[in-house]
Amino acid sequence: MSVTRATLIKDLRLEWRSKDAINSMLFFSLLVVVVFSFSFDPIAEESRRIAGGLIWVAFLFASVVALNQTWARELRNQVLDAYRVSPAPANSLFIAKALGNFIFVCVLEAVMAPLFVVFYNLRALGPAYQLLIVAPLGTWALVVNGTFFAALSIRTRAREIMLPLLLFPISIPAILGMVSATTAILSGENSARFYIVLLAVYDVVFTIACLALFETILHAE
Amino acid sequence: MKKIFPILGIITLALLSYALYEALVAAPTERTMGDVQRIFYYHVPSAWTAFLLFFLNFVASIQYLVRRKPGADRVANWIVLAIAAATCIAAYVVPLPEGVEKSSVATTGIAIAGIYFLIRKLFPGERADILAVVTAEVGVVFCTIVLITGPLWARPVWGIWWAPGDIRLTSTLVLWLIYIAYLMLRKFSSGGNTALIAAVLAVFGALDVPLVYFSIWFFRTQHPQPVIGGGGSIDPRMMQVLLINWLAFMCFAYLVSWSRFRLEVLKRDVEQAQGLQELMETRAR
Amino acid sequence: MNFLYAAYAVTWIIHIGYLTTLVRRYSRLKKEIKELNRSQ
Numbered sequence: 001m002s003v004t005r006a007t008l009i010k011d012l013r014l015e016w017r018s019k020d021a022i023n024s025m026l027f028f029s030l031l032v033v034v035v036f037s038f039s040f041d042p043i044a045e046e047s048r049r050i051a052g053g054l055i056w057v058a059f060l061f062a063s064v065v066a067l068n069q070t071w072a073r074e075l076r077n078q079v080l081d082a083y084r085v086s087p088a089p090a091n092s093l094f095i096a097k098a099l100g101n102f103i104f105v106c107v108l109e110a111v112m113a114p115l116f117v118v119f120y121n122l123r124a125l126g127p128a129y130q131l132l133i134v135a136p137l138g139t140w141a142l143v144v145n146g147t148f149f150a151a152l153s154i155r156t157r158a159r160e161i162m163l164p165l166l167l168f169p170i171s172i173p174a175i176l177g178m179v180s181a182t183t184a185i186l187s188g189e190n191s192a193r194f195y196i197v198l199l200a201v202y203d204v205v206f207t208i209a210c211l212a213l214f215e216t217i218l219h220a221e
Numbered sequence: 222m223k224k225i226f227p228i229l230g231i232i233t234l235a236l237l238s239y240a241l242y243e244a245l246v247a248a249p250t251e252r253t254m255g256d257v258q259r260i261f262y263y264h265v266p267s268a269w270t271a272f273l274l275f276f277l278n279f280v281a282s283i284q285y286l287v288r289r290k291p292g293a294d295r296v297a298n299w300i301v302l303a304i305a306a307a308t309c310i311a312a313y314v315v316p317l318p319e320g321v322e323k324s325s326v327a328t329t330g331i332a333i334a335g336i337y338f339l340i341r342k343l344f345p346g347e348r349a350d351i352l353a354v355v356t357a358e359v360g361v362v363f364c365t366i367v368l369i370t371g372p373l374w375a376r377p378v379w380g381i382w383w384a385p386g387d388i389r390l391t392s393t394l395v396l397w398l399i400y401i402a403y404l405m406l407r408k409f410s411s412g413g414n415t416a417l418i419a420a421v422l423a424v425f426g427a428l429d430v431p432l433v434y435f436s437i438w439f440f441r442t443q444h445p446q447p448v449i450g451g452g453g454s455i456d457p458r459m460m461q462v463l464l465i466n467w468l469a470f471m472c473f474a475y476l477v478s479w480s481r482f483r484l485e486v487l488k489r490d491v492e493q494a495q496g497l498q499e500l501m502e503t504r505a506r
Numbered sequence: 507m508n509f510l511y512a513a514y515a516v517t518w519i520i521h522i523g524y525l526t527t528l529v530r531r532y533s534r535l536k537k538e539i540k541e542l543n544r545s546q
Contacts, residue, residue, distance in 0.1 A: 145425075152418050156409045165405055166422065169398035170429050173436035180440060194439050202432055209428055213421050216286070220414035241514075260513040267517070362524045366517050373513040473521075480528055487535050494542055 003088045007096030025065055029112045032058045037119040047120045052182030055116050063105045064164050067146035070097055071154055090215035098147040105139050125188030137199040138178035145170055148210040174202045233476055236469040248462040260374040266467035267366045270474045274360035280340050281353040282423035305334035350416035355481045357400050364397045386441035395433045399426040
């Protein structure tokens with residue numbers, strides 16, 4: 001537990017001090033929203049139907065950019081080798097990284113969401129509080145698998161493209177859930193409850209899978 | 222073993238030709254869809270073959286993973302037996318959905334366990350990894366055919382190429398994407414642990430498939446879509462033609478997989494020899 | 507009707523295409539084996 005906290009705090013502190021990754025990603029997120037607002041004309045009637053999809057696609061691309069550098073620092077300084085020989089459980093490292101990414105992507109979402117509301121004149125016709133459940137569940141779904149696949153991709157050529165290549169197909173049920181839930185809440189036409197349950201099940205299944213298999217791939221040589 | 226191959230090849234060719242004749246000529250014409258429905262005799266067997274191949278890949282990947290630790294291997298054996306037993310019991314105790322036969326559920330459970338232990342026996346050590354590559358590749362070939370023949374059938378009959386809520390076609394698409402990613406991972410992986418990370422990806426893919434199915438199923442109940450591929454009962458004569466085609470394609474898939482298997486074995490031998498030669502050369506210098 | 511023939515044609519084109527790649531990979535490997543044997 002303390003290893004997890006220590007790693008997490010170290011990562012956050014490094015990010016806060018350098019700020020280069022988060023600044024570029026914030027700007028990237030802003031650009032994505034603007035480009036989308038030019039590509040998909042935000043007239044009030046249709047915007048509520050497609051906004052759910054647009055928002056999550058934007059979040060998806062932003063998180064891929066964030067996830068790609070998950071292990072970059074560790075690789076540069078050969079930290080992973082140190083981790084392999086240390087007695088610290090591999091899962092602590094994974095959880096720390098996943099939580100770090102989660103916080104990171106949540107910050108990006110917190111910046112992008114208001115921009116979407118502004119550009120698309122969004123207003124939730126359904127229960128808006130449910131969005132606060134959908135967002136973390138959906139983000140965790142992307143981040144937990146993303147952190148794992150980022151580790152899988154380390155020993156491949158074309159590392160940066162490998163991550164989205166692996167992540168997108170596996171994430172399809174989660175993406176369907178996030179988008180449908182958000183659309184349901186915004187349009188108020190049907191209940192998001194099933195999709196929230198779907199996202200929760202997805203999160204549980206894949207968190208367990210990642211925790212069970214991370215040690216295996218960390219030690220793979 | 223090599224002598225059998227040409228004989229099996231000829232038998233398979235004969236089967237395929239016969240099946241083709243049955244599908245195009247002998248099978249009765251469908252009332253509402255007409256002759257285009259005959260695509261069904263290629264579309265469905267390809268799908269079943271692809272799913273079987275992907276299932277074999279999943280089993281081979283699990284085998285590769287659990288064999289790394291002897292304890293895990295034993296646990297996995299017991300789990301598989303437990304699943305088979307539970308399926309058999311559930312088939313007769315739990316109320317089944319419409320049209321599902323009790324005996325077929327029980328048989329499926331036993332068959333799954335049988336396949337698991339058969340593969341365990343026939344593909345020890347590294348051969349499980351070779352089986353994984355082979356089944357993934359050949360599976361993708363068959364799956365590609367499913368995804369092309371599906372829309373080719375849908376367009377003339379229902380007027381649309383694709384329906385996002387069509388549960389079977391969309392699930393197949395996701396499965397195809399997962400295995401393309403699997404093959405790319407294998408291709409781009411550098412280093413000796415390719416088999417391991419590929420096996421891990423296969424496990425993730427297998428976990429994903431039921432989730433994909435349910436997510437699309439619920440999506441469809443909220444957004445009613447045309448069901449491509451039709452449901453409901455099949456004329457027994459058509460079923461016969463379908464099964465003949467499936468048998469023919471299974472034999473064909475077997476021969477293709479076998480060839481690919483031999484190719485992979487040869488490839489690895491050559492790589493090993495090349496590595497050895499490089500080692501000798503560096504030592505000589 | 508064209509759809510029917512197209513579907514059947516595509517099926518066999520893909521199968522034959524895959525078999526062709528197998529044959530090609532095989533002959534390339536055979537060539538490499540010859541190289542290896544020669545240089546030994």
